[in-house]
Amino acid sequence: MKTFLLRLREANKISFFSLWLLIFLYAMAFLADFIAPYPYDLQNRDYALCPPTVPRMISGGRISRPFVYGIKIINPAFKQYAPDTLATHDIEFFRKGPERKILGLFRSSTYLFGAGSGKIFLFGTDLHGRDVFSRILHGARVSLSIGVIGVSISFVLGLLVGGISGYFGGRTDTILMRLVEIIMMFPFFYLMLALRAAFPPNLSSVQVYLLIVVILSLIGWASLARIIRGMVLSIKEEEYVLAARSLGLSSYRIITRHILPSTLSYTTTALTLSVPGYILGESALSLLGLGIQEPHASWGNMLSVTIGNLRILTGAPWMLIPGFFIFLTVISFNFLGDGIRKVADPRNW
Amino acid sequence: METMVRTVELSKIYRIRSEKGIENVVALNRVNMEISRGETFGVIGESGSGKTTLGKTIMRLIEPTGGKIYMGDTDITDLNEKRLRKIRGRFQIVFQDPYKSLNPRMSVGAAVAEASTGNLTGRQRTDRAKELLEKVGISSRKYGHFPHQFSGGERQRIAIARALSTEPELLVCDEPTSNLDLSIQAKILNLLTDLREEFGLTYLFISHNLQVVRFMADRVGVMLKGEMIETGPVLQVMENPVHPYTKRLVGSIGICRQDMGNREMRSGKLPGGDQPSLG
Amino acid sequence: MEKTLEISNLEVSARDGKKSFAILRGINLCAEPNQAVALVGESGSGKTMTAMSVMRLLPRNLAVDRGRILLRGEDILAMSESQMRHIRGKVASMIFQEPSSYLNPLFTVGSQVMEAVKNGEERFEKTMKMFEDVELERNVYFQYPHQLSGGMQQRVMIAMAMINNPALLIADEPTTALDVTTANGIVLLLRKMMDKYGLSVLFITHDMSLAASFAEKIGVMYAGRLVEFSDAAGIFKSPLHPYTEKLIDCLPERYAPGSRIRTVEGSVPDFRQLPGGCPFHLRCPYKITLCTQRKPGPTLIGTTTVRCFKYGDDGQDS
Numbered sequence: 023m024k025t026f027l028l029r030l031r032e033a034n035k036i037s038f039f040s041l042w043l044l045i046f047l048y049a050m051a052f053l054a055d056f057i058a059p060y061p062y063d064l065q066n067r068d069y070a071l072c073p074p075t076v077p078r079m080i081s082g083g084r085i086s087r088p089f090v091y092g093i094k095i096i097n098p099a100f101k102q103y104a105p106d107t108l109a110t111h112d113i114e115f116f117r118k119g120p121e122r123k124i125l126g127l128f129r130s131s132t133y134l135f136g137a138g139s140g141k142i143f144l145f146g147t148d149l150h151g152r153d154v155f156s157r158i159l160h161g162a163r164v165s166l167s168i169g170v171i172g173v174s175i176s177f178v179l180g181l182l183v184g185g186i187s188g189y190f191g192g193r194t195d196t197i198l199m200r201l202v203e204i205i206m207m208f209p210f211f212y213l214m215l216a217l218r219a220a221f222p223p224n225l226s227s228v229q230v231y232l233l234i235v236v237i238l239s240l241i242g243w244a245s246l247a248r249i250i251r252g253m254v255l256s257i258k259e260e261e262y263v264l265a266a267r268s269l270g271l272s273s274y275r276i277i278t279r280h281i282l283p284s285t286l287s288y289t290t291t292a293l294t295l296s297v298p299g300y301i302l303g304e305s306a307l308s309l310l311g312l313g314i315q316e317p318h319a320s321w322g323n324m325l326s327v328t329i330g331n332l333r334i335l336t337g338a339p340w341m342l343i344p345g346f347f348i349f350l351t352v353i354s355f356n357f358l359g360d361g362i363r364k365v366a367d368p369r370n371w
Numbered sequence: 372m373e374t375m376v377r378t379v380e381l382s383k384i385y386r387i388r389s390e391k392g393i394e395n396v397v398a399l400n401r402v403n404m405e406i407s408r409g410e411t412f413g414v415i416g417e418s419g420s421g422k423t424t425l426g427k428t429i430m431r432l433i434e435p436t437g438g439k440i441y442m443g444d445t446d447i448t449d450l451n452e453k454r455l456r457k458i459r460g461r462f463q464i465v466f467q468d469p470y471k472s473l474n475p476r477m478s479v480g481a482a483v484a485e486a487s488t489g490n491l492t493g494r495q496r497t498d499r500a501k502e503l504l505e506k507v508g509i510s511s512r513k514y515g516h517f518p519h520q521f522s523g524g525e526r527q528r529i530a531i532a533r534a535l536s537t538e539p540e541l542l543v544c545d546e547p548t549s550n551l552d553l554s555i556q557a558k559i560l561n562l563l564t565d566l567r568e569e570f571g572l573t574y575l576f577i578s579h580n581l582q583v584v585r586f587m588a589d590r591v592g593v594m595l596k597g598e599m600i601e602t603g604p605v606l607q608v609m610e611n612p613v614h615p616y617t618k619r620l621v622g623s624i625g626i627c628r629q630d631m632g633n634r635e636m637r638s639g640k641l642p643g644g645d646q647p648s649l650g
Numbered sequence: 651m652e653k654t655l656e657i658s659n660l661e662v663s664a665r666d667g668k669k670s671f672a673i674l675r676g677i678n679l680c681a682e683p684n685q686a687v688a689l690v691g692e693s694g695s696g697k698t699m700t701a702m703s704v705m706r707l708l709p710r711n712l713a714v715d716r717g718r719i720l721l722r723g724e725d726i727l728a729m730s731e732s733q734m735r736h737i738r739g740k741v742a743s744m745i746f747q748e749p750s751s752y753l754n755p756l757f758t759v760g761s762q763v764m765e766a767v768k769n770g771e772e773r774f775e776k777t778m779k780m781f782e783d784v785e786l787e788r789n790v791y792f793q794y795p796h797q798l799s800g801g802m803q804q805r806v807m808i809a810m811a812m813i814n815n816p817a818l819l820i821a822d823e824p825t826t827a828l829d830v831t832t833a834n835g836i837v838l839l840l841r842k843m844m845d846k847y848g849l850s851v852l853f854i855t856h857d858m859s860l861a862a863s864f865a866e867k868i869g870v871m872y873a874g875r876l877v878e879f880s881d882a883a884g885i886f887k888s889p890l891h892p893y894t895e896k897l898i899d900c901l902p903e904r905y906a907p908g909s910r911i912r913t914v915e916g917s918v919p920d921f922r923q924l925p926g927g928c929p930f931h932l933r934c935p936y937k938i939t940l941c942t943q944r945k946p947g948p949t950l951i952g953t954t955t956v957r958c959f960k961y962g963d964d965g966q967d968s
Binding site for chain 3: 522561
Binding site: 280 | 427430452456462464468475485486517530533536537
């Protein structure tokens with residue numbers, strides 16, 4: 023593992039950085055309960071669409087402890103706010119607050135930070151006055167895990183079906199590939215809708231979440247299988263595979279030791295490149311109201327509120343911050359995939 | 372003498388779908404040959420003559436469409452893959468291009484160890500692989516290195532070590548030195564000669580280089596368009612060829628490879644003639 | 651008579667980041683009109699790079715440091731890129747090992763040969779005449795590369811290279827990918843073209859015997875140096891440089907079947923890590939202390955130039 027990191031750093035600085043960024047994002051998602059200053063569903067009706075509060079360090083020309091100004095409501099009808107420079111609230115770390123469950127396991131009333139008696143909305147608030155920062159942290163759990171789990175499922179399916187189909191050929195190949203084609207024939211989006219519609223609408227958010235993962239990966243494996251089959255078809259004609267056959271090795275060993283590793287440079291790239299597809303797929307479902315339901319948060323459903331709403335786009339651009347996180351995650355996975363592809367090939371060592 | 376390999380009317384016909392419908396391409400046409408134990412049998416012919424197909428078909432890496440293959444007394448023509456696997460170790464192949472015949476993602480030690488015969492522990496396998504590597508002239512300290520870290524000649528040595536790992540009796544050498552430089556070719560040929568003595572190997576030595584075959588083989592078969600048109604002791608075939616094609620083939624080395632001083636070729640009138648396309 | 655090609659003291663270096671290392675050093679050779687000069691050596695000895703220097707087609711990271719290359723008396727290293735375009739194909743042209751990768755699969759071979767003929771001339775007639783010269787039938791003109799065998803493709807390449815009647819043809823392993831009988835035809839054709847057009851050929855090959863039977867002069871290259879430049883007629887009988895000797899020793903045709911071939915110890919060194927002194931000293935059976943300290947300069951013995959301290963120490967290292 024250590025050599026992998028060293029090699030990655032040598033091969034590609036950007037991918038190395040991306041890896042750390044992703045680790046950071048996943049850590050944030052994991053510790054969301056502790057880091058988020060508010061519960062994801064806490065509504066501050068008075069502070070809907072409030073712009074981000076800026077933490078400050080300078081007061082009266084001197085450096086002081088970090089603090090925030092209070093928020094002055096100028097016009098509640100038009101959601102106009104201004105910093106109240108008279109009311110300052112120190113930012114407190116490891117402060118006590120209302121008790122809640124962390125990771126659904128143990129109760130705690132310690133929060134990483136908060137602004138005393140004032141409000142602290144680092145990324146502003148949404149239409150219902152919920153803290154966008156806290157919701158991004160909680161939404162990250164859904165959005166970041168959906169890609170990884172979904173990719174794992176479709177990866178295993180794709181590798182298995184593609185590998186078997188390509189290596190054994192003949193009738194097995196024909197049957198499996200027709201199946202793949204049938205799946206690929208459906209327009210992705212409508213298949214997703216149809217599958218979602220096939221299940222009861224009143225599911226809990228955990229169930230919906232699992233359902234989405236399964237739906238997405240059941241669609242995703244087909245194209246991967248097809249590509250892997252193509253690669254296996256050509257790799258099995260390579261002389262080193264012929265040599266392995268002539269050595270009397272078993273088909274299982276030939277497939278797992280000689281053929282599939284050679285698809286690795288492609289599959290690792292495909293894998294990391296398809297993670298974004300899952301994140302966006304979840305967003306698309308949420309956008310149509312078929313994904314993670316309010317008040318639960320995911321980056322997709324947070325973003326979906328802004329679509330087609332010009333007032334938000336112009337008046338409350340902070341609502342687009344989940345989009346930035348999607349972008350950040352997607353691009354990090356791309357860079358990481360690029361780096362892994364290089365590192366996985368012994369010729370680059 | 373004991374027979375190592377025998378083919379009877381061995382044929383391979385490829386059916387190729389083209390615009391004109393299904394075409395039959397004959398790669399091997401009723402090839403009969405016999406190799407005795409301990410002998411080196413050379414196969415010469417130009418590209419497309421079917422020499423590589425012959426080697427791979429005997430190995431059952433290509434399925435024949437007709438005829439029989441015998442390894443010793445065993446008819447291996449119709450053995451199913453499972454039973455074939457059990458006896459595969461008895462015959463091995465070394466390919467032409469050592470850049471393609473080694474898995475780039477597998478360390479050379481693992482490649483040699485992977486097919487070791489018998490019930491060996493992991494440790495014993497490793498030791499045996501190291502021993503084989505040393506035998507072909509690769510330091511066992513390079514056990515964990517990957518193919519790209521070796522030169523072409525070294526890779527061919529590793530491919531030979533891998534083939535030896537199953538303790539074969541027959542080694543099919545398919546143009547083993549064609550992609551190598553002259554000085555490396557010499558070393559590989561020496562190595563093959565040494566191994567033949569040490570392990571009592573039988574070689575089927577395929578090459579388009581007549582001089583290499585003359586040097587290595589006891590008997591030789593000449594292939595043309597899938598047929599074996601002439602067989603015999605190597606010196607007899609090289610010095611007194613019977614078939615007109617063999618005459619032309621042997622004549623052609625005379626022209627290109629004679630020692631110096633011969634400027635006959637300048638005149639343009641030569642045996643062998645100038646035929647740009649041949650099959 | 652003016653020499654077709656004259657290379658003197660050519661030095662080429664490669665740049666890899668900030669480091670720079672020698673690729674070619676002290677190349678001196680010349681070709682008279684109607685003369686074939688063969689460059690022989692193992693892969694990585696710098697044969698192709700020498701040819702590429704003459705065509706001024708070196709890869710980007712390689713550059714000529716010093717030396718002169720005269721083509722019919724003109725210094726091509728001093729020429730601009732636009733002047734060079736009038737040299738390539740017209741004064742010097744080149745054919746390669748894999749003709750198929752130099753022919754466009756989408757056009758008939760005839761049109762590709764004709765492309766090189768200037769407008770206004772009788773292009774079609776000229777092309778047809780050239781097809782006759784390279785012994786291809788007229789209907790080949792309308793065929794596509796994939797319809798031709800390797801030997802015929804190489805003939806098309808020769809037609810393309812010869813259509814503007816150059817003085818020098820560089821043939822980089824033109825027969826390596828071909829069968830023996832086909833290769834013969836190509837070699838005979840090259841000789842015919844030489845006699846008909848007074849052409850000089852720089853023939854690059856790793857096949858010692860082929861070089862000796864085709865060319866008048868042979869240059870043996872090792873690790874980017876021309877270690878021996880001699881008459882082809884004598885090289886098998888009396889090779890001067892130890893490397894030439896070893897190379898000839900490696901030919902299986904010089905041994906009785908079943909005997910052992912005398913081989914050269916070690917392998918060709920990497921350009922990045924050339925040993926100090928004579929680059930061959932690590933593998934040389936005649937090594938003396940001097941060999942590890944200095945690079946031998948050229949020594950003239952009869953008509954042969956050799957770089958080895960065995961024959962004295964006249965020349966200064968370049």
